[in-house]
Amino acid sequence: MASTAAPIPAADAPAASAKLPFSLKLGWGSGAFGISLLMNGISGLILLFAASILQIEPALAGTVIFLAKLIDVVTDPMVGVWSDRFESPRGRRRPFLFWGAIMAAASFALIFTTPMLGSQYLTAAWLFIVLSFYAIGYTIYNIPYMAMPAEMTEDYHERSSIHAFRMVFVSLGSLIAGAGVKVVLEWLGKTEAQSWAIVGLICAALIFASLMTAYYATARARFTHGEGKSDKSNMTQLVEEFGAVKQNRHFLRLISVKFAQLMGVQTTAAAFAYFFVQSLGRDFNTLAIFGVTVTASTILCAPLLVMLSRHIGKKNAYYLAAGTNVLYALSWSLASEGEPIWAIVLRGALVGLAFSGNVVMAMSMLTDIINADAERTGVRREGAFTALYSFVEKLTGALGPLIVGFALSFAGFDNKLPFDVPQGGDVDTALLVSVSWLPAVFGVIAMLLLSGYRLSEDDFAGNKDKGLT
Incomplete structure (x- = not known):
């Protein structure tokens, strides 16, 4: 394949290896607020909303969420x-x-205004349709968005810097999804369907504003040419692109790490609101305090980890974050009903460190892999790499609610009761497995897989024949 990877000339486009303008990093990163609010709002609330507000049996709700995500098998690579x-x-x-x-x-607005149609199966069918629409919209925005940094710069450490900016907005979006939404629901009445509809409409407006801000802010960003039109069929091109991506051993290693890590994250997300009110006996206001702590810790830790990675390497910084995440997950096994606020806040600070490192280092390493592949082959495949990476994120986001939904059904969870009425017994055990034991096991697996990752800064500093395949 002939490469046409040279950047389009622009009067103020930054050079490939130059430090990116602050305004560009800020503008591109701002889109992560909407993406984070969208993703965390859905993953953290959808099972609770479907099972306890729409009164769809938990196993059926988890299945609907999972099946809607299967659409990404087709849409992500396309x-x-x-x-x-x-x-x-x-x-x-x-x-x-x-x-x-x-x-x-x-x-987002359509999901949280889903009507109850008299039968849980009709309601589940409606929910499947709007979740499928969400999956397509998320894909169309997020895959090209996440591919952009690989075009913006070829500087090894600047890739970490731009993702640190993104991390700030990810944290703010997570704050609204994890804390702001909970406070509003607590105030409006968290067991009322109308309250969820109001929250859905407000969040939809915030998501739209954020995503469009990034669109306009990147108008003068450096970008590269693709290969343009080809005589080959779309299917042939798609198979060739992903065949090349799947042969990249660094990429395969990284997505295996992310799959293991995100399985723990998503089972926690699906069960966390239930765990707080059922097992800990706390309300959404306390959950909001936890969310604020996580956000503050993440914003503080992201730039510190970027600086640390310059001295110890991205892989070791990633190890630090992943190990912290395992300790955090295990700590919930020590929690009990009426857990003191200081203990909850301490966990929030701990997971902020883990969250910032897991996201910033992983995305920076992905961008390294994309640029290394382009140097070796002369072909730009940012979208193909990002599509597979994104699919792993979405697959785990589907599996998390599926696992928790079946666990709750198996434990005998009664979704006809208000979800803040403790049910104890097997329900508490199912929730503890979801937020502590499974995430800890997945975290250890992720660290073991990370040990085999080999791409480093030296591979971009003159040793380009080493480790780039």
Whole structure:
């Protein structure tokens, strides 16, 4: 394949290895607020909303969430390769951001205004449709968005820096999804369907504003040309692109780490609201305090970990974050009903360190892999790499609610009761497994897999024949 990877000339486009302007990092990163609010709002609330507000049996609710995510098996690779080959004066990626912003925001509103249709199966069918719409909108925006940093810069440490900016907005979006939403629901009445509809509409507006801000803020960002049109069929091109990506051993290692890690994160997310009110006997206001602590810790830790990675390497910084996450998960096994606020806040500070490192280091390493592949092959495949990476995120996001839904059904959870009425016994055990034991096991597996990752800064500093395949 012939490469056409040179950047499109622009008067103020930053050079490939130059330090990126603060405004560009801030503008691109701002889109992560909407993405984080969208993703965390869905993953953290959808099972509780479906099972306890819409009164869909937990196992059925988990199955619906899982099946809707299977759409990404088709859409992720299609959007990834499409954005790699798309040509536009606005760049390969930005047109996707425009339409994805509209669809993603609309889908959030539709999900949390889902009506109860008299039968749980009809309600589940409606929920499946709007969750599928959400999956498509999220894909159209997020895959091109996450591919953009690989085009913006080829500087090894600047890749970490731009993702540190993103991490700040991820944290703020998570704060709204994990704390702000809970406070509003507590105030409006967390067991009332109307309260959830109001929250859905407010969040949809915030998501749209954030995603469109990133679209306009990246208008003058450096971007690269794709290969353009080809005589090959779309299916042939897609198979070739992903065949090349799947042969990259560094990438395979990284997504295996992320799969294991995110399995723990997503089982925790699906069960966490239940765990707080059922097992700990705490309300959403206390959960909001936890969320604020996590956000503050994440914002403080992200730049510190970026600086630390310059001295000990990205892999070791990732180890630090992953190990912290295992300790955090295990700590919930020591919690009990009426857990003191100081203990909850301490855990929030701990997970903030883990969260910032897990996200920033993983995304920086992904960008390294993309640029190493481009140097070796002369072909830009940002979309293809990001599509597979994103699919792993979405697959775990589907498996988490599925596992927790079946665990709650097996434990005898009664979804006809208000969800803040403690049910104890097997329900508490199922929730503890979901937020502590499983995440700890998955975290250890992720650390073992990370030990085999080999791509380092030396591979970009003159040893380019080493480890780039």
